[in-house]
Amino acid sequence: MRIDIMASGLELTSPLKEYINIRMGGVDKFLGKVGEGTDVRTQVEVARTTKHHRKGNVFYAEATLQVLGENIRAENDGEEIRAVIDGLRDKLAEEVKKFKEKKEEK
Numbered sequence: 001m002r003i004d005i006m007a008s009g010l011e012l013t014s015p016l017k018e019y020i021n022i023r024m025g026g027v028d029k030f031l032g033k034v035g036e037g038t039d040v041r042t043q044v045e046v047a048r049t050t051k052h053h054r055k056g057n058v059f060y061a062e063a064t065l066q067v068l069g070e071n072i073r074a075e076n077d078g079e080e081i082r083a084v085i086d087g088l089r090d091k092l093a094e095e096v097k098k099f100k101e102k103k104e105e106k
Helices: 014-025 027-035 081-105
Strands: 002-008 041-048 059-067 070-078
Touching: 002 014, 014 041, 014 081, 027 059, 027 081, 041 081, 059 081, 070 081
Parallel strands: 002 041
Antiparallel strands: 041 059, 059 070
């Protein structure tokens, strides 16, 4: 699986990039047989939505998983960037499971 990471309004440090790769790297395993032998590509964007607020939903992340010519998308926001990424992974995994169930029904 290939992961492309983009950042807006915050510095994409090596530890943050590594954390995103680790957390998002296993999402394709949820595809199971549906995704076998296909090229899976994930685009992840992390952003700081405001520079002057210190509390509230300051960070935002979205991911688009491209598989079998279709896009599976999820987004999340929150106060702490790592928690936002963890939540994004969970939401994307849920969307992947829905996609897989839909494909297996056909």
